[in-house]
Amino acid sequence: MSDRFLVETRGLVKAYGGVRALDGVNLRVEDGSVYGLVGPNGAGKTTLLGILAGLRRPTSGTVRTTVPRERVAVMPDTPRFEPWLTAFEVVDLARSLAAPEVPSSEVDRALEQTGLADVAGRRVGGFSRGMLQRLGLAATIVSRPRLLLLDEPCAALDPAGRKEVLDLVIRLGRSSTVLFSSHILSDVQRVCDTVGVLREGRLLFEGSLDALLVDRVRPAFVVRVRPPLDPVVAALRGQAWVRSVETTGAGELRVEVRSLEEGERELAGSLARAGARVIALEPEAADLEAVFLEMTA
């Protein structure tokens, strides 16, 4: 890892009474990365973000940041604003509080980026949850932060809204460092280059997404063939390089192999010798969800 980090925690503990919400977390967010903090509900994600944002104090441990507080922007999972303010006023308030030197033209730009330009003059009291989420993002990016802490930014959004927000996060990742928590693993897989897996207050893994997937995913192929399947399954099970064969759906087999190289070399020939009518054959995609479930089970 490089020495250019924006946030680093060492032995971070946060206890509420006798319960440890965070238990010795060593986290490091590199400058310019898009860091996905994943974990089941109650893992301690919000508590960790709260401490990094300066809204909570750790019971013990240290937090080191190399970015001034005013260059850190935070968005909670369900942003709420004064209902009598307009969308423009909310974003302009964020700008004037966090970065008064930023010109007010940035407010329009932030609203446009988040798809709220048409409702800039409307009071936010009538906004849907999705609109509030996007408004929260607009109020977060308007101050041109160096570090964005986003708590479940897609939690309330429909698929189209999620795609827009994730595209925005990808764009933001080019100019800012982003740390966002989520339990939607496909979102993390799509936008993050670094992942931290949190469970019961402990950081089980931290590193690149590739490292997480490569180290834990078993080499396997997904094969779709026309019935009957039994002769094909029997033929494959007789091969030394095949570890297991299971039927995963109608006409679909999951063939786990000793190594991808062996599978690539041998599988097509074995299927042909078994007389299989092959429709599709591909290596199994690295699935963060499977890895996550395995780690947090």
Place this chain on the structure above:
Amino acid sequence: MEWARLIRTRRWIAMLAPFVLFGFTGPLVTRYQRELFRNLGGGIRVIVPPPSVGQAIDSYAKNVSQIGLLAVVAVAAWALAIDARPEWAVFLRTRASSVGRLVVPRCVVSAAAAGVCFTVGLICAWYETAVLIAPPPVGAMLAGACFGILYLAFAVGVVALWAGLSRSAIAIAALSLVTLVALPLLTVFPGVEPWLPSTLVGAVTSMTHGTPWTDYVRAAGVALASGIGMVWAGARLIERREL
């Protein structure tokens, strides 16, 4: 933003209404209280002194020191309950460089609005008194108004302090009212009364009777210093509070 809060939420009406209401009704009731008591009937004879300027203004001051104060405290408590809604608090506290930047404007606007309401009510009382009884002395009224406004600003300071100790707007308002109501009890200690900010409530009445303004300088000094101190302490307490 704080002015927008007052205007768009129409809280200014809630704040202004009791001051204007008692500005008109205080002198009116004073002027006609003899007639009102005379028509009570039941064989009861009530002896009421003839209406005076001092009584009319006193009626206004007494009423606004209760209902008006309640309105001021409620409006200020709702503005200063910064942590009442955590999501909004996260928005504000992670963007402002210090909590003071959030607390001070809220206090200033609440105190200024309270001052405007008190003055408008007093103008109503002055007009009504002048029409029905006799014109009150302008100089004494102005000086008394300054002390009355200072007391309301002090009340906002009390609200700021409780906002640092409680998150809920209702709790902040209730605790502030209890504090302000209990404050005059300190007069049981000899020599304390001239220093108590609560004595400023009656300044506008006493001064129309000829009490010199210098009698209220000590209480005004305490109200000013403690008001500023409570705003500072409230901001510090909110800053230290975890979300």
